[in-house]
Amino acid sequence: MIEVKNLKRSFGPIVAVDDISFKVEKGEVLGFLGPNGAGKSTAMRMLACFLGPDSGTATISGHDIIKEPVAVRQCIGYLAENAPAYGEMTVASFLNFICDARNIKGDERKKALDRIVKMCSIESVYHQTIETLSKGYCRRVGLAQALIHDPPVLILDEPTDGLDPNQKHEVRQLINKMAKDKCTIISTHILEEVEAVCSRVIIIAHGKILADSTPGQLKEKHKGTLEEVFRKITTKKSA
Amino acid sequence: MNAFLAVFKRELKSYFETPVAYVFLVIFLFFAGYLPFRQGFFAMRQADLTLFFMNLPLLFVFMVPCTAMRLWAEERKSGSIELLLTLPVTIPQAVLGKFFAAWCFLAIALLLTITMPLTVSYLGNPDPGLIVTGYVGAFLMAGGFLAIGGFFSSLTKNQVISFILSVAALAVLVYIGLPTTLNYLSGVAPKGFLDALEKMSIMSHFVSMQKGIITFQDIAYFLLLIVGWIAASIIVLNERKAS
Numbered sequence: 001m002i003e004v005k006n007l008k009r010s011f012g013p014i015v016a017v018d019d020i021s022f023k024v025e026k027g028e029v030l031g032f033l034g035p036n037g038a039g040k041s042t043a044m045r046m047l048a049c050f051l052g053p054d055s056g057t058a059t060i061s062g063h064d065i066i067k068e069p070v071a072v073r074q075c076i077g078y079l080a081e082n083a084p085a086y087g088e089m090t091v092a093s094f095l096n097f098i099c100d101a102r103n104i105k106g107d108e109r110k111k112a113l114d115r116i117v118k119m120c121s122i123e124s125v126y127h128q129t130i131e132t133l134s135k136g137y138c139r140r141v142g143l144a145q146a147l148i149h150d151p152p153v154l155i156l157d158e159p160t161d162g163l164d165p166n167q168k169h170e171v172r173q174l175i176n177k178m179a180k181d182k183c184t185i186i187s188t189h190i191l192e193e194v195e196a197v198c199s200r201v202i203i204i205a206h207g208k209i210l211a212d213s214t215p216g217q218l219k220e221k222h223k224g225t226l227e228e229v230f231r232k233i234t235t236k237k238s239a
Numbered sequence: 240m241n242a243f244l245a246v247f248k249r250e251l252k253s254y255f256e257t258p259v260a261y262v263f264l265v266i267f268l269f270f271a272g273y274l275p276f277r278q279g280f281f282a283m284r285q286a287d288l289t290l291f292f293m294n295l296p297l298l299f300v301f302m303v304p305c306t307a308m309r310l311w312a313e314e315r316k317s318g319s320i321e322l323l324l325t326l327p328v329t330i331p332q333a334v335l336g337k338f339f340a341a342w343c344f345l346a347i348a349l350l351l352t353i354t355m356p357l358t359v360s361y362l363g364n365p366d367p368g369l370i371v372t373g374y375v376g377a378f379l380m381a382g383g384f385l386a387i388g389g390f391f392s393s394l395t396k397n398q399v400i401s402f403i404l405s406v407a408a409l410a411v412l413v414y415i416g417l418p419t420t421l422n423y424l425s426g427v428a429p430k431g432f433l434d435a436l437e438k439m440s441i442m443s444h445f446v447s448m449q450k451g452i453i454t455f456q457d458i459a460y461f462l463l464l465i466v467g468w469i470a471a472s473i474i475v476l477n478e479r480k481a482s
Contacts, residue, residue, distance in 0.1 A: 048325045074327040084318035086249070088256050100245035101326045145322070 001026050001153060001183040002047070006056035009042055016042040018207035019056070024200075026152070029179050031198030031215075032187035035234055039207040040187040041081055044157050047185070048078040060153055074102070077151040081158055083142030087131030091122060091141055094130060095148060102149045112148050119174065120144040135162040143171065147178075154184040160193060172197050191226045205234045242328040246336025247343075254344050259309075264348055267302050271352050274298070286363025291355050292373040292449055296413050296441060299377075299384050304405035306344060307388025308398045310337050311476070315396040330476050334469055338389055345381040349374060369451045376448030379461040380441060384409055386468035393472045416440025 002024040009017040017039040024030045032040045045051040047058055049069035057064055063071040085094055095116070099109045117123055120140045125133055130141060139162065146154065159175070160168040175184060175197050188194060194201055195215050203211040210233050211218060215226060222229045254260040274294040283290070314320040323333055356370050388405040395401050414420050415436050424433060437443050444457040 045321075050321055050325050070327045070329060073325055076325075078325045080318070080321045080325070082318050084320075084322045086253065086319055086322075087317065088253060089249075093252070097245060097249045098326070100248065101242050101328060103241070103327075 002058065002060050002185070004043075004047070004056075004058040007043065007046055007053050007058060008055045009046060009051065009053050015207050017046070017053075020204070020207070020209050021056075022202060022209065022212060024183050024185060026183045027180050028200055029175065029184040029186065029198045031194045031201045032185060032204060033189075033191075033194060033201055033230065034187075034204035036189075037206075038204045040204055041157055042207075043204070044078075044155050044185065044187060045080075047072075048076060048155055049073055050078075074149075075151050076153045076155055077146030077149065079139075079142045079146045079156045079159055081161070083139045085130045085138065085141060085145070088129060090129050091126050091133075091144075094141065095144060098145050098148055104149060112150075116144045116148045119147065121170065136164060136167045139163060140167075140171075143174075152182055154178070154182055154186075156184070156186045158188060159186055160188070160190065168193075191230065195226060203230065203233050210234065241332075242326070243332040243336045246323070246328060246333050247340045250337050250340030251343055254340070260344065263302065263305055264351065267298070267348050268351055270298055271295070272355065275355075281362075286359050286365040288356060288359060288365065288370055288373060289449060291352075292377060295377050296380065296445060299381060300406060300409040300413055303345065303381060303384040304388045304391075304402045304409065306341050307385050307405060308392050308402040310341060310389050311393040311472075312395055312398040312401045316398075331473055334389070334393075334473050334476065338385060338469060341385050341389070342382050345385065346378060349377055349381065366451070369449070372448050372451050372453055375453065376445050376457075379448075379458070380445055383441065383461050383464040383468075386465045386472075387412070390468045390472045390475070393475045412439075412441050414440075416442035 004020060004022050007017055007020050008015075020039075020043060022030075032043070034040050042051065046053050047060065047065065049065050049072050052066065057066050059065070060072045061075045063075070065072050086097075089097065095113060096109075099105070099112065104112055117126060120143050122137065122140050122144060125137050125141075130138065133141065139159070143156075143159065146156065154175075156175075160171050163171065172193060175186065178184070179197075179199070186193075186197065198215060201211070201213060201215050201218060202209055213221075218229050219226060222232055224232070271291070271294065275290040278290055278294075280290050311320070314323060324330070356365070359365050360367075387408055388401075391404040391408065392398075392401040394404070416439075421433055421437060424436070428436075438460075444460045447454065447457055
């Protein structure tokens with residue numbers, strides 16, 4: 001459902017994403033793993049049609065990111081790295097705005113809101129303004145915004161960043177539950193998350209893909225824990 | 240509800256959910272009322288609102304950038320631009336939604352000055368046509384200024400920079416049409432150039448609306464101003480979204 005072909009993007013002299021290609025099918029959860037500055041967020045922003053690639057393209061559910069950006073955004077749920085939202089709005093009015101923008105009306109909207117509030121456990125803060133929420137709740141509201149229209153593709157940039165262990169566990173369970181019906185890409189630094197949630201791993205550093213395999217196969221091939229594998233692959237290439 | 244309406248509705252609501260809008264309205268209404276009186280509004284013993292309307296351009300030069308500066312600069316700063324532009328919204332829809340919401344807000348501010356014409360109508364017999372065209376001119380001028388302010392807001396993350404640049408640009412637009420400037424330049428520039436400058440300034444078009452004449456020329460001027468600067472904002476946003 002996601003097919004990436006030779007995506008490339010630079011910011012001035014810095015090449016953030018250097019000719020990456022991969023495919024993700026429905027039911028897979030792909031983990032983007034890599035050191036800081038590897039190009040994970042840039043790649044995800046290109047897939048969400050927030051940034052345009054310098055060259056190369058990608059198709060998501062059959063829609064090209066360059067030619068049909070609005071159609072692409074309709075079928076993805078995207079959670080950006082810092083879970084942005086409009087601080088002065090309450091959670092309720094924010095989610096209503098998202099429904100307006102995604103054309104979810106009437107009964108369908110009521111059902112979607114009920115479903116998502118329960119799924120992301122935000123009942124207790126539903127009428128609070130977003131700027132007063134803690135980081136964990138902010139991220140849950142961001143997740144709610146990404147899931148409310150039940151998209152077939154999810155692109156989540158560091159979804160458990162800053163959450164406490166219980167919240168991390170809940171979010172991972174959520175991703176696992178939805179995994180079989182959706183095509184998911186998450187980016188993360190947390191290696192235990194990769195083992196808990198991802199069916200496939202891509203290790204990126206300096207904009208290039210260094211490994212594309214399952215967690216189990218990586219550990220077997222390099223004979224060590226995922227952390228040792230990660231260190232071996234990323235430091236070897238940059239040396 | 241389509242994306243343009245969603246953005247429009249959200250922006251308009253958000254104006255009234257923060258204190259900024261109310262502070263702005265109070266200050267705007269205070270000066271809009273105070274300046275004409277200082278220049279002898281009732282003392283002239285004439286039932287017309289010319290003095291009131293003639294103060295609006297200068298007032299708008301400072302107050303419209305206050306409204307416009309947060310249009311895009313704040314989205315960039317807080318990162319919510321990444322949320323907005325990954326919804327199924329095109330950039331033109333987002334720009335137009337924000338522009339019309341801000342224009343609506345300024346229209347509300349203008350509407351609240353209705354106490355001035357009401358008082359004058361009670362005390363005398365002003366020409367209603369002049370009042371209507373005066374307000375139409377003020378509304379169009381607000382739109383034009385807003386389009387320019389919105390452009391400068393889309394250029395930067397910093398609201399203060401956007402404010403200063405907008406005020407400078409608007410001041411130039413207003414002042415190049417004033418008689419003192421034209422007189423000063425008449426020493427160095429040919430007459431054709433001066434005429435062109437005068438027609439480019441907002442004052443000539445605004446003043447003719449004050450006189451009760453709404454010509455196609457004036458409406459076209461304001462519409463071109465608005466469309467042109469909005470198109471410029473769209474181009475800027477397409478090029479540089481995150482930074």
